[in-house]
Each structure stands twice: as C-alpha cells, then as structure tokens.
Amino acid sequence: MHTDARSLSRRRLLASVAAVPILAATADFFSASGRSISGQVPWSPFAGAPPRPVNPLGWYFFTPGEAAAVEAIVDRLIPADHLTPGGKDCGCAVFIDRQLAGSFGQANSLYTKAPFAVGLPIQGYQGDLTPAGRYRLGLRALADYTHGAYKKDFVQLSPAEQDAVLNGLDTGKIVLKLKPGFSTREFFELVLQNTMEGFFADPLYGGNRGMASWKMLGFPGARYDYRDHIDKHNVRYPRDPVSIYGEA
Amino acid sequence: MARLLPKRDAVIIGLGWTGAILAQQLTEAGLNVVAIERGPWRDTASDFNIAYIQDELRYGIRKELFLQPAVEAMTMRNNAAQTALPMRDYGSFLPGHGVGGAGVHWNGASWRFWDGDLQIRSQLTRRYGAKKLTGLQLQDWGVTWNELEHSFDQFEYLCGISGKAGNLKGQIQAGGNPFESPRSRGYPTPPMKMSYAPSLFARTVTELGFHPFPTPSANLSTAYVNPLGVALGQCTYCGFCERFGCGNYSKASAQTTILPVLMRKPNFEARTECEVLKINLTPDGKHARSVTYLDAQGVEYEQPGDMVLLCAYGLMNVRMMLLSRIGQPYDPVSGKGVVGRNYCYQTSAAARLFFDGKNFNPFIGAGALGQTMDDFNGDAFDHSHLDFVGGAQINCIITGGRPIGSRPTPPGTPRWGAKWKAETAKNYQNSMGFASQGSSYPVRENYLDLDPTYTDRHGRPLLRMTFDFPDNDIAMSHYVSDRMETIAKSFNAKSWAVSRLKKGWDAVPYQSTHNTGGAVMGADPGTSAVNKYLQSWDVPNVFVIGASAFGHNGGRNPTGTVGALAYWAAEAIATKYIKSPGALVPA
Structure with a gap:
C-alpha cells in the first residue's frame, strides 16, 4: 500500500x-x-x-449454537416473502459473524478506557464489553430465557413464538439477565442494527446475497455516475444494481 | 527527552482545510513551513478510490475516514449537574482525521455567514433593544463584512463553488438568495442540476411566496481549474459524498484544490502520523517556543517555530489551548475566562413526506445537491413579536439514498418483520424530505473544558463538552418547524411528519459536525480568546484558526466561513505580522 x-x-x-x-x-x-x-x-x-470479500463458509466467531440462534433471529427480523429471501438466506448471520470476528467486534476503534459508569441514554453505550462480548453474553442470556419460558432453544420455537420473544426484547417486556451498563434494549438494538447492515450492505461482506435488498428497493449499488438521469424527474432509473466486485 | 529539531518559520498543527490554506499562503510569502498531522497521508486515487469508495458499510457506517474515539474521545453531559462520560463512539458529530481533515468527507454546502452574523449583537440591539438578548452571550466578531468579503471570495474561487449569486454589489439577483450579504462577484461555476425532490420543493415553496435558490455547492456542476491551476472534475451525482472521500475529483477539499501545488514546494513539509501533545511556551507564558509531538512509534520530538498555527478541528484547537495553558480557561460560574467560552452547535429539525406512484431516485445525490430558502434564517424576518432571536435555513438536500442509513417508512411502521419490509420497499422511491438547519446561540452554561477523569491514549485529559439546546434556540426551532408544517402540507403528499427538537442534546444519533466556538474572535480580550485576526491575545505568535473562532453558530454550514477566516488570518500574517511580529491589535 x-x-x-x-x-x-x-x-x-x-x-x-x-x-x-x-x-x-x-x-x-x-x-x-x-x-x-x-x-x-x-x-x-x-x-x-480494496476490501476483501468474506469467505461465506463456516463460522469465525459464533459457536454452532449461537449461529443457529442468530440465523433464526435474522430470519424473523427479515422474513422471507415475495420481496426477498429471508435474512438467513441473504447471509445476514454470516455478515454478523464476520463483523464480530473483525475490528468491529473487537471495538478496535472505540474508546474503551475505564472507569465504566452507568450513564444516561444521551451518553450512549457505557459498558465494558466489546460488540463481540455483547453478543456472547446476550445470546447466552437469550438461551437462558427461552429455556426458562419454553424449555427450548430460540431456534426450536415456532415462528410466532420467536416473534413474541423478539417483540418482548424490542418493547422491554422481556428483560434478559445481562450486566450493569448493558441493557436488554441495547442488545436488541445492536442485533437489529447489524442485521440491517448485513441486509443492505454491499454483498462482499457476506449479507445481501444476490443484491436482494438493492433489487427490492431499486438502489443501483456501486454505480457512480447518474449524469444521464439527473434531469429525468420522476422516471424510474432503468439499470439494475452492481456491487463493488462487479456482481450484476 | 524530546529530540530537538531545527526551527521553522511556522509550525502548523493539523493539515486539513485551514492548515492547507495557511501553508499555501505563507509558503507563497516565503516562509519555511512544517505541518504536523496526527492522521495518515490521504489522496484521491489511493484512499478514495472510485473502484470501492461507494461502500456504505465501510465509510458511512464504520466511518473509516473519521477520527476514531480510540485516538481521541470527548466526554459529554447536558449540564453541570450531570457527570460527563466519554462518547465511546462518536455519533452526534464526526470529526475528521488525516490529511484533508473533515474537508475530505464534508458534504460541500458552502455558505457565507452574513454581515448580520459578524455584528450580531450591535445589529440585533439596534433593531430590538438589548433586552431581547437577555440570557444570550451573543457578541460581535470584531471583523466586518467589508473586511471579510474578499476572503470569502478567495475560498469560493479556490473551490470552484457552484451556485447562483443573490446579491451582487447590492443588486438582488433573480434565482439567487436575496437575503445574502452583497458579494463582489458571482460564483465561479453555475449551480448543480437539480434532481426531482429539490425541484418539487422549489416549486412548492415558490408558490407559497418564499425564495428558494440552489444551495452553493463544493460538488462542482462543471469541470473547473482554480487560481492555483488545480483542476476539478464535474460531479456525477453518485450519492457518496457525505462520510466519503470523492473518487472523482469533483468535491473541493485540500486534496483537490491545494495539495497538488503545496506539496511540491521546497519550503513546505508535511509530517503525517505525528500527534502534537502541546505547545510549549516561554516561562513568562507569553511566547510559543515549539510544539512537542509523538510519531507513531511513540518517539517524542520538539519542533521549534517562530509561530504556531493551530489548525486542527475547532474542538481540538480548544483542547490544545487548554492543555498548553494558552489563554484563561472559561468559568461558567463567574462567566470569566475565554477558552471554552461560547461553544455552540446546530439546531435542526426534519420533515418527511410519503407519496404514491413516485420515482424520487434518492440515490441520485451529492452532499450539497438541493435547494435552500433563507426566508426564516438569521434576522431575515422580523422578530419583534417573537420570543426568540435567530432562525434556520429550510433546505431540501439529497445527499444520496444509501440504504443502511436511509430507508424511510411512515410513522407507526414496525422496525422489523414482514410489514416493515413491505413499507420499506414501497416508500424508498416514494419518499422525500426537507430539513431545517438552525442557528445556535451562546449561553453561559454551554462550554468546553478539560475532563477531570477521562484521559486519552497519552494520558492527557479529554475535552469535556457541557451542552444543551438553549430555550431561545428551542423556541426558534419550533417556530421554524411550524413553517415546515405549512410547507409540508402544500405538497399534497399522502402523509407527512415534521420532527420537533427537544431539550436534552443526545450524543448518539448523528446530527451535525458543526461544532463552533470555544476560542472565539472578538474585539474584547475579556470575552474573546483571539483577536480579529485569529491571533491569541495572550500568546501573540499563536494563531487559532477554525470554527473555534465563531462567536455563535448561524443557520448554515460553517465551512465557507472557516475557509474565509483562514484566508483572512493568512493575509494578516503575511502582510502585517511577518513585518512586525507581535500583537496585531493592542490588548
């Protein structure tokens, strides 16, 4: 370089x-x-x-149990329908796994110095866990919760039960056993944010397989010249998306 | 023990917009200049490569080009009763890092502050009486429009700004901004082409009797060669401006306007990946001798210079002054002291409209592509019967519909699941927005100082930010949001929503990287840290250049005025200070 x-x-x-x-x-x-x-x-x-495309095979961070849970979660956050395949088949769990195994998961860019105090919501996340650590603890607490309530892993629940659990995490009705400075709400927000990142990011990161989300929206992806269309007001852009590695 | 290096005429801290302008102007004046930059060297072909810069995750979400909190964080709180905690990730604002600074990933909206900003206290007092300003620390900037106009012009011609003049030497021009202060000549390049949403916005607000005009843009409408002979390309409306470097040489930055000339000069040197720890003063505290810096291996150096030009991001300028004991720190209890005083931000709200059967093509965008109206900005409207001063521009700017960050759905839509997906798919092409960008006026309680607890990787205290939106600014913003409701209604959209600013500034969601003040310019050393030439009152061989000098923030993006102040300070140094080093204004 x-x-x-x-x-x-x-x-x-x-x-x-x-x-x-x-x-x-x-x-x-x-x-x-x-x-x-x-x-x-x-x-x-x-x-x-240039970015390096992820290898889609295997798990770099998740244990098999964690991977199964995350695949089930992303498939409910982004369910399969006529618009796109589900979050799992779009690669969202692979995306999250690779992010957690990399610098994002390790909080390499964040301020991680002590002391750690419980802050106000306006002050953002103040815990001492990296994003990877938050997933590890959060998924374990989620498994504890579903075993307590259903005697099953999250992945073994019916889609309706899975939605009920996710709704409970989203609305605060379910409180997982985490730790001070890391709330259930923060865990859910992290998973939701990362799932959406995977669904809408360039496919090279492991999610958005086949540019499914971009095709759904009509977002042309990595194209960089719209001078031929800027004057065409209220006219649909005619070209399909392309990805950074030339997928079209 | 720091290794002592040979003395230079001028030592610049930070090689962003202001550092590059100062270096260019002072090397032209014959000085031997070294710029010390904490971040890496960055250039278009190698770092904003058109083959992969259109990567929202990497640059827009993971923020690869920005300052990382691991390098320097800040602490924040809304008021002195709270305990400030570190922003462990930057959210509300995103300072730059590396050569080019925040000028690499800015949007390019390039404004001039108005005459009414520079003389805000005297003009508002004349119009409404001093009582109207009770509770606000508004003050004149110590420089007048006529003094500064040439510097605005220099910055705009350096960049090749695309726009339409609204006031040419006092003559109002159709299609431009009728509220701007008089300019000596038009913009160097014509306005950008407009996509659908801003065109619709302009039509709608014109019918309401307002005065929209093309936002002055550093994303260029056409190829341009600037006065230094550096060429910029035509913007392709790719929608990867904000948070991204431009891969197409179309957005003005230090890289695309100055560095190709500056870097070739024998009397200029850039040292990158070197972090200045402090400015060293003589024992009497009245003269800067040198700066101490670390290279990336942690080796410490001392670089002496006849003058030190503090050209970091505004907030870092303030921190460096506090760490180096330049100027008296501000005390919000007594109201005395100047360094950290008059910290201001930006007061904004947004409107979102949803239609059926439209193709807005939101991905066709550029950082400053759009229309703005100033009918409710600054003092362009009568405040006699209002309970606030200040105002906001209302703009429709299409920066690009990058889908991780931008996928609007109507209020009440779930955030995940089948219904969420259906609404997301339906509204991506059917939604447009517009926004207000409002003034932020200083109050006694909003300020910057050093945090008592948290330190950076070198053990130096972090900057502590104590800020909340003042009541005056909340009232202003709500008044403008009411006007936005009227405008939104006129689009005959299927549904719409206008946000309302609330008390309790939140450091998490992105708002604006328009942090101003803390080392403000002025005529009175009791209320300003630097004089009208941005020269420290206390240490006259230190100049502090950036938005840190703003006495308040106006309802517009700051970079155009930052660029003008850089030229203004450079001219004072080149024509006055070099001939007779010392205080340019008697204290």
Whole structure:
C-alpha cells in the first residue's frame, strides 16, 4: 500500500539530510512510523486498500449454537416473502459473524478506557464489553430465557413464538439477565442494527446475497455516475444494481 | 527527552482545510513551513478510490475516514449537574482525521455567514433593544463584512463553488438568495442540476411566496481549474459524498484544490502520523517556543517555530489551548475566562413526506445537491413579536439514498418483520424530505473544558463538552418547524411528519459536525480568546484558526466561513505580522 511511497520519501529525505548534518537526528524519526513528505505529491502505482470479500463458509466467531440462534433471529427480523429471501438466506448471520470476528467486534476503534459508569441514554453505550462480548453474553442470556419460558432453544420455537420473544426484547417486556451498563434494549438494538447492515450492505461482506435488498428497493449499488438521469424527474432509473466486485 | 529539531518559520498543527490554506499562503510569502498531522497521508486515487469508495458499510457506517474515539474521545453531559462520560463512539458529530481533515468527507454546502452574523449583537440591539438578548452571550466578531468579503471570495474561487449569486454589489439577483450579504462577484461555476425532490420543493415553496435558490455547492456542476491551476472534475451525482472521500475529483477539499501545488514546494513539509501533545511556551507564558509531538512509534520530538498555527478541528484547537495553558480557561460560574467560552452547535429539525406512484431516485445525490430558502434564517424576518432571536435555513438536500442509513417508512411502521419490509420497499422511491438547519446561540452554561477523569491514549485529559439546546434556540426551532408544517402540507403528499427538537442534546444519533466556538474572535480580550485576526491575545505568535473562532453558530454550514477566516488570518500574517511580529491589535 503505502510502503513504496514511504520508503521513497525516506530515501529522498536521507539524501537531503546528508547535505545538512545538523538534521542527522531526524533520520531516526523517519525510520519510525511518522512520515515526512516534501517537494512531491506522494504517489505509488496501484496504491489502495480494496476490501476483501468474506469467505461465506463456516463460522469465525459464533459457536454452532449461537449461529443457529442468530440465523433464526435474522430470519424473523427479515422474513422471507415475495420481496426477498429471508435474512438467513441473504447471509445476514454470516455478515454478523464476520463483523464480530473483525475490528468491529473487537471495538478496535472505540474508546474503551475505564472507569465504566452507568450513564444516561444521551451518553450512549457505557459498558465494558466489546460488540463481540455483547453478543456472547446476550445470546447466552437469550438461551437462558427461552429455556426458562419454553424449555427450548430460540431456534426450536415456532415462528410466532420467536416473534413474541423478539417483540418482548424490542418493547422491554422481556428483560434478559445481562450486566450493569448493558441493557436488554441495547442488545436488541445492536442485533437489529447489524442485521440491517448485513441486509443492505454491499454483498462482499457476506449479507445481501444476490443484491436482494438493492433489487427490492431499486438502489443501483456501486454505480457512480447518474449524469444521464439527473434531469429525468420522476422516471424510474432503468439499470439494475452492481456491487463493488462487479456482481450484476 | 524530546529530540530537538531545527526551527521553522511556522509550525502548523493539523493539515486539513485551514492548515492547507495557511501553508499555501505563507509558503507563497516565503516562509519555511512544517505541518504536523496526527492522521495518515490521504489522496484521491489511493484512499478514495472510485473502484470501492461507494461502500456504505465501510465509510458511512464504520466511518473509516473519521477520527476514531480510540485516538481521541470527548466526554459529554447536558449540564453541570450531570457527570460527563466519554462518547465511546462518536455519533452526534464526526470529526475528521488525516490529511484533508473533515474537508475530505464534508458534504460541500458552502455558505457565507452574513454581515448580520459578524455584528450580531450591535445589529440585533439596534433593531430590538438589548433586552431581547437577555440570557444570550451573543457578541460581535470584531471583523466586518467589508473586511471579510474578499476572503470569502478567495475560498469560493479556490473551490470552484457552484451556485447562483443573490446579491451582487447590492443588486438582488433573480434565482439567487436575496437575503445574502452583497458579494463582489458571482460564483465561479453555475449551480448543480437539480434532481426531482429539490425541484418539487422549489416549486412548492415558490408558490407559497418564499425564495428558494440552489444551495452553493463544493460538488462542482462543471469541470473547473482554480487560481492555483488545480483542476476539478464535474460531479456525477453518485450519492457518496457525505462520510466519503470523492473518487472523482469533483468535491473541493485540500486534496483537490491545494495539495497538488503545496506539496511540491521546497519550503513546505508535511509530517503525517505525528500527534502534537502541546505547545510549549516561554516561562513568562507569553511566547510559543515549539510544539512537542509523538510519531507513531511513540518517539517524542520538539519542533521549534517562530509561530504556531493551530489548525486542527475547532474542538481540538480548544483542547490544545487548554492543555498548553494558552489563554484563561472559561468559568461558567463567574462567566470569566475565554477558552471554552461560547461553544455552540446546530439546531435542526426534519420533515418527511410519503407519496404514491413516485420515482424520487434518492440515490441520485451529492452532499450539497438541493435547494435552500433563507426566508426564516438569521434576522431575515422580523422578530419583534417573537420570543426568540435567530432562525434556520429550510433546505431540501439529497445527499444520496444509501440504504443502511436511509430507508424511510411512515410513522407507526414496525422496525422489523414482514410489514416493515413491505413499507420499506414501497416508500424508498416514494419518499422525500426537507430539513431545517438552525442557528445556535451562546449561553453561559454551554462550554468546553478539560475532563477531570477521562484521559486519552497519552494520558492527557479529554475535552469535556457541557451542552444543551438553549430555550431561545428551542423556541426558534419550533417556530421554524411550524413553517415546515405549512410547507409540508402544500405538497399534497399522502402523509407527512415534521420532527420537533427537544431539550436534552443526545450524543448518539448523528446530527451535525458543526461544532463552533470555544476560542472565539472578538474585539474584547475579556470575552474573546483571539483577536480579529485569529491571533491569541495572550500568546501573540499563536494563531487559532477554525470554527473555534465563531462567536455563535448561524443557520448554515460553517465551512465557507472557516475557509474565509483562514484566508483572512493568512493575509494578516503575511502582510502585517511577518513585518512586525507581535500583537496585531493592542490588548
């Protein structure tokens, strides 16, 4: 990616430093990770960081039991009908699994320093669990709940029972045994948000298989030039969607 | 022990819009300039690649180009009775990171604040009497329209802004914004083409007697070569502007307007992935000697400079001043002190309409594609019999119907299940919205300081934000929402809903990255942190450039005015300060 440009600018800098001995101390700096750029616009051919499509096979984060529960959940949040296949067949559970196994699940970008205090709703999530940790705890608590109420796993419930449980989580009528700073409501919101992300994101992340949601909406996906249609007011856009990896 | 580096004429902290403008202008004036940037180098082909920038999950939802809270978070609360807690993820606003700063992923709505903003206290007092402003810390900015107009012009021509002038040297122009302050010449490029929704909005509000006009846009209607010789391309209305870098060289940013020239200069150097920890002062606290920074390996350096230009995001400018003990921190109890004073935000509401049988094609969009009316903005309307001051623009801007974030359904629709899906499918093409973007006026209780508990990855205190929407602004917003109801009704839609702003600013849902104030400019060192040239009153070789200088926030996006202030400060440094370093205005 940037390696070539970085070493190029380092060479350039070392060359310029050689003529100005007083700058010698800076040489160490440029062998570190900071980067000096001067006298040029950095350029290296084929630079870029394209996304890597996920492997659709197997589970990277979920245990088999968790995967079955999440597949059942996404299939009720997004049920199969004449518009699209269900959330499971669209790959939403695979999407969530890969997200949890990656930097999103590990909270790599978030502020995770202590102290952890129970906050106000306006202050957002204040718990100490990563998104992956929230799924692990939340799915275990959900299994505990369905075993208590139905003596079954979530996946073994009828669709109507599954909807009743999800409704209970959504409306606050069911309270799972989680931990302070992580409410049932927050667990449900996380699952709902991630399911919708999977359903509507580019298929390369594992969900939205066959661009099912984009076709349903009439969203053309990764196309980037609508100059031929901006003036055509109230006229349906004629072309089908394309994905980043060229699926059409 | 920090390694001491050779001295430069000017050290710039942050290489975004303002840093790039200052660097360009000061290297032209012959200075040797180094810019120290916390984030990575970023450029169009490598980082906003057209082959994969249209990725809503990666850039729009996971926010890859933004400042990550792991790098720097802030704490927030609504009032001093609450305990501030860290925003563990950024939500309500999204600061930038890396070369180009927030100018990489801005929408491109490029406004000029009005004469009535710059002299807000004197003009409102003249019209309504001082009593009208009770409870508000509104103050003049210390600079006048005539002084600043040229700087607005410079920024617009740098960017190639697409728009229609409404007031050319005092002559009102049909089709432009009749309420804008007089401009010396028209926009460099014509307005963007309009898609269906903004056209319908313009027709509807025109019939109601209002004055819509094309939103001035940094997404360019046509190819353009700016005065530096840098070329921009025509916008393709791809709908991946906001939160994305432009892969098509069509959105003005430091990358597409300045860096191709600036980076080639021998008297300029950028150091990326280097984070400034503080500005070091002489023992008397009246002169900045150097800045201390860490590279990505944690190696510490000291970079001396004859002047230090603080060009980070406005909020970070304030934090750096507090960490470096530049200027007296603001105390909301006594009302004394200046650093952290007059923090303001943006006061907004939205309307959503649902039709049958339409094709709005919401994915055809651009960050600033749309129509705006200013009939209820600022002091464009009479407030004599109203219980507030200020106002809001009402706009119909189609930034792009990216479906993870934008899939409207009528109120009462479930959020999941078969009914949700059917309504989502039905309304994607059948819905349009418009919004208000309102002024935010300063009150004593809203301010910025350092958090007593939470620290960043280097152990420095986080910035603490104490903010709620003042009663004045709530009243203003509700008044504008009432007008939006009238407008919404006139569309003859099947159904519609207008939101109403409530007390209790919520840090979670996205609202606006228009954080202003905290190091405001002015004529009085008792109420401003920097003088009219954005020069620190206390440490005259430090200039603090950005929306941190706004005395209040107006009902419009801040970047056009931030760009103008950058040119204005650069000109003062190049023509006045270099010749005679020291305070440009006697304190």
